[in-house]
Amino acid sequence: MTTPSWVADSLWWQVYPLGALGADTTGQDRGARHTLRDxxxxxxxxxxxGTNGIALGPIFRSMTHGYDTTDYFTIDERLGTLSDFDALIEECHRRGLRVMLDxxxxHVGKEHPAFQEVLTQGSPASRCDWFDLTWPxxxxxxxxxxxxxxxxHDSLITLNHDEPAVRDLVVxxxxxWLDRGADAWxxxxxxxxxxxxxxxVLSRVRERHPDVYVMGEVLHGDYSEFVTSSGVDAVTQYELWKAIWSSVNDRNxxxxxxALGRHNTLVESFLPWTFVGNHDVTRLATQLTQPEHLAHALVVLTTVGGTPAVYYGDEQAFEGLKEERFGGDDAIRxxxxxxxxxxxxxGWPVYxxxxxxxxxRRRHRWLTYATVEQLHLTNEQLVYRSAYDDNSLVVALSLADDEVTVPTPGGTRLLAGSADLAGAGEGAxxxxxxxGWAIFGTN
Incomplete structure (x- = not known):
């Protein structure tokens, strides 16, 4: 693992700036209501x-929602100027907050100058090879x-990743932006x-910035193989995200x-980026059919291995439904x-x-590397031990409508949640x- 040592203690607050700062994402209004400085x-x-990193969504000039970039080297005017970026970086670093960029x-937006040159000049365009084109x-x-x-999406033009100039561009x-003060991508x-x-690309970037942290968005497939082959430090753990909310909703x-068993194998090879919400999915408070189970999702997030991220507003139980239509992300951003x-x-009790x-989690820093051992399992109850080296915690979750008693072998004292602990050690x-839910110390 080449992951920088500082990542072991990182926990991120993810923010989608265009939404959080009230920018118009239709492409009609290019003015800044608020800037990154705000x-x-x-x-x-x-x-x-409790976080020590800010993971920013797209901040570069784009057509609408930020994921249709038109200039990688310019701050989107809806978010202010380069001086606003510099001011935000300074304020983050002054507080010990690392900054991740998106x-x-x-792909690029259709209005990117390189693609516009192709449309106006035809195949002689100097950046024609940036794209995979078929000419009439x-x-x-x-x-x-x-x-x-x-x-x-016709407005999102895929880059030709076999073209050396595209590699040079990304490097x-x-x-x-790393030179400008960013810490991660x-x-x-x-x-x-x-x-x-x-x-x-990443081997070249790390020659100049060996301490950079790089996380890749990956939905499915062999996460460990992707990390090994690509050179990223981590990928998004969507398998665990889905299992958390759907198992709670289904009481299964x-x-x-x-999913926790599969997660164990990932933690042994890299530190997955873990989350219960982000800018692309329905808000957790909306996704869950019973609001009292929000705590159960957070308990899992904070007691298993990996690098956790909290999506802005989730810590206040913001609601929002993602819809597959134009503007369908507005409610979650x-x-x-x-x-x-x-x-x-x-929202403050959830905060x-x-x-x-x-x-x-901060008091038990080893949880970053923890793997999980199941101790008790039914449809509505799960007890597991999170452990690394000689350290461990016991976590008990219940989705039942009634009071229950569950074995918590190894538990010696209540650290969080609510429960009456009978006995101690292996017979607890x-x-x-x-x-209900509870987290127990084991020594």
Whole structure:
């Protein structure tokens, strides 16, 4: 593993700036209602939550939602200027917050100058090889070629990753912003790009920035193989995300237990990026059929191995349904008020729960590398031991409508949650209230 040592203690607050700062994402209004500098009002809030990294969504000039980039070297005018970026970096680093940027390197927006040159100049365009194009017979300037697009979106033009100039571009972009103060990169749609491209690019980036952390978006497949072949430090753990909410909703904790077993194998080879919400999925508070089970999801997130991330607003139980339509992401990418004290009062208990569980993880730093051993399993109850070296915790979850008693072998004292612990050591058991949970120390 080449992951920088500082990542072992990292826990991220993920923010989608265009949404959080109230920008218009239709492409009609290019003015800045708020700038990146205004996110500084939320940095103490993130620190008090317990996070020490800010993972920013797209901030470069784009057509609409940020994932249709038109200039990798310019801050989107809807988010302000380069000086606003510099100010945010300074404020983050002053508080000990690392900064991650979102790099969309699988495709560009249709209005990117390189593609516009292709449309106006035809095949003689100097950057024609940046794209995988098929020209009509009798090609003339102004002819429109067929091109590869990202997942059928005609406005997202896939780059030709076999072209050396594209590799050079991505290396230059990544290093430019690392030079400017960024600490890490998220690679959007990393799964759609040949792993050999990432391997060549990242080896060059790390020659100049050996301490950079790189996380790739990968939905399915062999996560460990992708990490090994591509050279990224981590990928998104979507398998665990899905198992957490669906097993709770279905009251089928066998699904979660199976996912945790698979998660163990990942932790042994790299530190997965773990989450229960992000900018692409329905909010956890909306996804769960019973709001009292939100705590169970957070307990899993904070007691298993990996690098956890909290999506802005989830720590306040924001709701939002993702829909497959134009503007269907707006509900899950809402504007924040100007400052935290303007948040609605009913979300603060969930914030304090996040604080409690993140603080527990901070006190047990080894949880970053922990693997899980199942101790007790039914449809509605799961007890597991998280352990690394000589350290361990016992976690008990119940989805039942009634009080239950579950074995908690090794448990000696209550660290978080609510339960009556009977006995200690291998013969311990815990009495949980309906929909209860508890975390126990073992020494």
């Amino acid at each position: 996110l500084a009002a939320w940095l103490d809030y993130a620190v008090e939550l 790099g969309v390197f699988n 017979t009798g090609d003339q300037p102004g002819a429109v070629p067929a091109y590869r697009s990202f997942e059928g 230059d972009v990544m290093c430019h 998220r690679l959007d749609a990393a799964y759609a790009v040949p792993v050999g491209f990432w391997s060549l 904790l066998f699904e979660l237990d199976h 809402p504007a924040l008020p100007d400052r935290p004290e303007e948040l609605a009062p009913d 304090r729960l996040h604080q409690e569980l993140i603080a527990l 058991s815990a009495h949980l209230q309906p929909h």
